[in-house]
Amino acid sequence: MNQAQIVESEGLQPLLRNRNYMLLMGSQLVSNMGEWLYIIALLTLVGLKWQAAPWEITAMTLCMAIPVLIGGPVAGWIGDKYDRKKIMVISDVVRAFILIGVLFAGNLIQIYILLIVKGLMDVLFSPAKSGKIKEIVDPKHIDQAVTISSSIEQMSKIIGPSLGGLLMALFGIQLCFIIDAGAFIVSALFLLGVPGRKLLKQKGLIGESPNEARSGQDTQKKSFFKEIGEGLQLIYGMPLLLGGVVTICAVMLVLQMADSQIVTLFRLIPDVSDDLLGYCISASGLGTLIAAMFVRKLSWNTLAKMGVGSVAAGLVFAVCAVVVVIEMPHLLQSVVLFGSFFLAGAGGGFVLVPFQMLLMKRTPEHMTSRVFGTVNSLTSGAVIIGPTLGGALVTGMGPVPTYIVAGLGTAAVGAALLLCKSRIERKDEDFAARSEGLMVPETSTI
Template structure:
């Protein structure tokens, strides 16, 4: 009998198209993200509170819709949804070029984010159905690598272009990237019809949405290790997100004539995260994933403390170095949470539990920057970075010891 299975991931033509589309769209996203930050901080010279609304506009639709959109994805052709989402995003991005002020720009950013909510569940569903089981990890890993590379190269190139030309050029490039992403993936529309998930065959198809949602929460609250990992990670995420976007305010005060420094620091952060992921991938095993979460906070704390020490006229390499250190913490944080979810869930509830965490974490992303903007308006960004950094540094050490104790207890009981 002829073997119809694909020998390697790179022989899987549908996956290659999806991967190419994802790559183009991710680079476009980071190109215009750095341009938007430059617009708000350097061109329009807005207060820290308004700057803090940028991540709120990006995250709010995900916080509100991420637990609901999965069922919507199951009812329609995923390729068509993703292509239309990219086209709508490109159109809204072009409108963003002509935004005269933040009062127009923020609603456009919010609408774009609402359109892109469809991408994550649709892409995960497609990968699950077109990639062979033995290639799933490689497919997800490659997507993660592209995400981190785009964080390195996108802000670096975008920062240079926005600094020497205009932020509008970067936003236009981002719009073109979304259009190209749609063109790449739309070719799969006919082939994807037979890959469309069959909702009727789903084991929970006869269970109401609210019952399924409730069961997911019960699974989280009854799992002692998962509950503590989620709680500690969300506290740390709150501290991180309070100050993440305020780096633009800090750099504006220490390097007012170097707006491109924002892109370089963001690239340094992406490089640090990518390096951390590569190092962990080279390890055969990690016994306690609480160690990863604790070390991630220690690195983030060290990077934030370094930002707190920045001064007017600081050499470029210093904030970039601290960005790399903090980025390493972000990479370890991402790995620790993803692995914990994979290890502590079953095939039947991983989607619901992942959706719950994604919804809560995006709620943190929405609220924390507002708090950060308020406190930076009262005190200086340097002082807040120092204090948040110390909290993460000390808290990370104790969190690591506590989570290791929980994992050891769980290992003994099993």
């Protein structure tokens, strides 16, 4: 066994023996699979059974995204102030009841209301989970912990849609919602085995946060809005985090312009197979999964990985647009598109996973939920704006130019990051020096 394998084994085995972390990942696996089942069942119910108009389906997407956009910072504050385990359990239980409520919904207005409430529970769960990882995982194993969590998300993206289609074919749409509700209950049961913040403090596994250490009078002096804004202040104050956040938002914006119009692009393929779109989406998830598993082993630093990933994903998306309009055998065209989406997903993994590792490592435990909640809010804004711009570009120019513009735009973001990388890192080192060594600069590896 070589030195790298020894380090890998020593780093991974303690994490796999961490009962609290494995319970948390079990909860994530069940809920992620249930989430994809719910999305497939809901789109089938509304889009096929109820024959909803395109703008009505778009409204569904907005109902899911707007709570994250508006509520991210507040949800992060709640996650830092209160017991994260209780927040996640309550969120799971409420989401289970919401999915049961979908069975009794008779029109789209009721669906929209249920989606907004569920979105509020989703936005509470995500930053609380990120903060919980920080609570229960040794700092030496944070990279591995983020890798496993990201891999679970991508496996769910690959397996979930196919499993959802199979279950609907076997049992029908209504039973799928019941199964999904049960998945959230199982997720909550996993979480019950994870110790809460109070027990972790009693065992000396975590210390008191600055807020807890202050007296009651001092705590009251800090305004509610100032506490919520501390997540954004922390990001703005660290050049490395700020550069990563700006990059991730820009990449999400331009990629959403393309992703939202993927159907219009595939319509240009003569006699296109009904399964090709699903295969390409799965290929994208597979590429991201493989990238998540191996990106940590590269010796590049975070900004280099994000920059290269952005350039690669953008160029591949632009190539997809060209492949669609070039005359070639259908089998060859399908293989090229499958491979292109795989590479695009891998490029996306090089952007997302190192950024999540960086965010987790550089954020103090008592502010983790606020920082992740703020980032979720910013990226949700890109998710909302991107499809709107994409629709406008497709209407004005057509799907092929839109994909080329979005792809080259993504590549340009990555190239700009690579050009500014050294300057951002120098500023980050200066920030670390001013912080008297409280923050460790990253100049070589994650």
